[in-house]
Amino acid sequence: MTEIQLVSDFNTDVFGRYLAADQTTPVCTVAKAPFGQLFQALQSPSSAGVGVVWARPEGVSPRYAGLLDGEAADLDALLAETEAFAQLIRRFADSKTLVLVATLVPSRNDRGLGMLDWSPMGPAYVLARMNARLAEALAGARGVHLLDAGRWLEAGHGSPRSAKHWFALKCPFTEPVCQAAARDVKAALRGALGQSRKLVVVDLDDTMWGGVVGEVGWRKLRLGGHDHVGEAFVDFQKALKALTRRGIQVALVSKNDEAVALDAIDNHPAMVLRRGDLAGWRINWTDKARNVADLVAELNLGLSSVVFIDDNPAERGRVAEALPEVLVPDWPKDPTLYGDALRRLDCFEQAAITAEDRNRTGMYVVERQRKDSVAAFTSLEDWLASLEIRVEAAPLDEVNLKRAVQLLNKTNQLNLRTRRLTETELLAWVAEGEGRQVMTLGVADRFGDLGLTGLISWERRGDDLEIADYLLSCRAMGRQVEPYMLHLAVEAARAAGAKRVLARAIPTERNHPCLEFWRQSGFAESEPNLFTWDAARPYAKPAAIQSGP
Amino acid sequence: MDRATALDIVYQAIDVVNGLRSETEQLAKTPDLLLAGEGGALDSLALVTLILAVESRVSTLAGAEIGLLDDSDFGEDAGGLRSPAALADLILERLAA
Structure with a gap:
């Protein structure tokens, strides 16, 4: 249960009730500060872990209130109030x-x-300056994110504001605005908790392009050209491509002849998405739900990471029924609405966009090459050696913090304890205990850089060094990075004079691969899910790892 | 406006109020649901939200402004706010005035 403290200068009861009534994860309990006590509430935070601040500009700045009443305002003084x-x-x-x-x-x-509203002392201009000052002053503040309330005002069909609501409820906004705000907050919470979707699985015919490629051939598809529908499909593909640039993957599931469909993808001049933009595909005549499940397993993702888009309501219904964890949005019939339908989905929120995110599609493409290379080797050891795996272990710092937190919150399968922490909580954890250290691991091989994909942390508990977090992104699994992280922990224990290394696993529905690894790791399972290693013995560094301390 | 339309407007407003309630606390859309007064399902915030939603829909459908909040029907018997049926009657009464 996520506890939220609402802070506002107006009555946020309706907003708070929408938040509390929404039973999608994370379920929230809401406590609101007393009406009209914006500044007092900010100075006396409650114990709730999450704060939501939604104020009227005239509540933030008395000078702005004066401006609305026709008074002349000193812009510098007004911005100073915003800064405060x-x-x-x-x-x-x-x-x-x-x-x-x-x-x-x-x-x-x-x-x-x-x-004159946008003249230098017009309210519209001044408000824009206030927002810019707010954004500048909060930039870099740990765990603080601005939400665009302007979007909320677009919800519903009537006026977003109502004087009657203000006088009767002391809330200036109508219910659709409060509901949109609640949805946006929930989406942001999911993003901060790493519960956002990571993969969009898309159909081809009449979804990615207009027409059935197997019947008309790629030259006669409606895609681009002097055709408003063709342009709309290009727009939809651009929206998908934009997602890939922030770390959301795109994959295909289509009932088609694979060679025909790939021919279109490779050769149609208006295609925006090419093979190199795709995390994977299943193009065949098999049931789409089965194809989605297979593809997701191949990519080492969970079904709860997936959005499925198809123009055919029967196919959407089939996937939604067979795979209830997959998000299957209603989809418009009109292709000119596809791009906006995708851009409006609120399931892709991210607390940060890292370099790994921007390069993730490339990593999947390289992974396909890597897997193809397995066939050339007769033994797993030979293949691992051929990869020339390099691992760089580095302590947590300002540079890798965002990615470390992202890994903590998104990794499910190879994750010992599935501890979810924000940046603030992780830094506090390191600062507050004895001998606590977080190490991040960047992994690369001859095919390319897999990025910062591993994290291990530990703390001193008496004579023992206990592992607090042990996690590795699925894309780096099976390359001996798993035992290498144990090597690091044992070496740290030996250097610190600890007698044992302990790890207490917390089983989840998703972390069976992690438990399986630990049971094969050489650590003794002295009681269920408690693994120990005598620190008098070194833990061998895997031979396939070519670098690292 | 006929009575069925007026009742439908009340039900649409109940949909708005139901948005503020969890799935297990949804109000049934029946004419005799006790909305306000002693034992009523709505607290003051929900009741005001319901009334504002009704007023807004009446304005859209009938093109007429009515003021249901002006009443002193928030007491124990709740008068025209007592149930969807009573509220529908109140809407028609105000439109006819």
Whole structure:
């Protein structure tokens, strides 16, 4: 259960009830600060781990309120009030794992100064400056994210603001706005907790392009050209490609002849997505639900990471029924709406976009080459040696912090304890205990750089060194990085004079591969899920690992 | 506006209120559901939300502004706010005034 403290200068009851009523993960309990006590609440945070700050601009800055009442305002003084508000949020965030702050939006239906609204002292211009100052002052604040409240105002069909709501409820916004805000907060929470979707599985015919390629051939597909529908399919592909640039993968599942479909992907001049943009594909005549499951298993992802898009409602229904963990959004019939339908999905939130994210598709492409190379070797050892695996272990620092937290929150299968932590919580954990250390592992081989894919942490407990986190991204599994991390822990224990290395596994539905590895690792399972190693004995560094300390 | 339409407007407003409630606390859309007054299902925030939603829909459908919040029907018997049926009658009464 995620506890949320709402802080506002208006009545957030409706917003809070939408948040609490939404039973999708993470389920939330909500406590709101007393009405009208924006600054007091920021200075006395509750014990709730998450804070949501949603204020009216006139509640943040008395000078802005004066501006709305027709007074002249000193812009510098007004921005100083905004800066002071931001600094309060930064201090408030010190006691929270996550703080979400709504951008400032007009709270009443007001033409302002009309044609002078964007003049240097017009309310619209001043509000834009206030938001920019807020964003600048909160940039880099750990665990603080701004949410675009302007998007919430677009929800529903009527006016987003209502004077009647203000006078009757002391909330200036209508229910659809509060509901959109609650959905956005939930999406952000899922992003911060690593519960966002990572893979979009897309159909081909009439989804990626117009027409059935097996019937008309790729030259007659509706894709690009002087055709509004063809342009819409290109737009949809561009939206998919944009996702790949932030670490969300795209894969194909299509009932087609594979050679015909790949011919279109390789050769149609208007294709935006080529093979090199795809994490994988299943193009055959098999049941799509089975293909999705196979593909997801091949990519070492969970079904809860997947979004399935298909123009055919029967296929969507089949996948939704067979694989309930997969998100199957309703899909418009009109292809001109495809791009926006994808861009509006709120399941791809990320607390950060790392270099690994930006290069993830390339990593999957290289992984295909890597797997293809297995066939040339008669033994696993020979293949591993041929990979020229290099591992760089580095302590946690400012540079690798975001990626380390991302790994903690997204890794499921090879994860000893599945401990989910925010940046703030991880840093606090390191600072508060004895002998605590977090090591990150970057992995590369002759095919390319797999990026920062492993993390191990430990702490001193009496004579023992206990492993707190042990996790490795699925894409680096099976390359001897797993035992190499144990080598690191045992070496650290020996250097610190510890007598044993301990690891207490917490079994989950997803981390069987991790438990299997530990049971084969040479550590003794002295009681169920408790693994020990006598630190008097070194733990051999795997032969296939060519570098590292 | 006929009574069925007025009742439908109340039910649409109940949908809005149900959005604020968990799945296990959803209000049934029946004419005699006790909304307000002693033993009523709605607290003051939910009741005001319901009324605002009704007013908004009446404005959209009938093009007429009615003020249900102006009443002093928040007491124990709740008057025209007591049930969806009573509220539908109140809508028609205000439109006719």
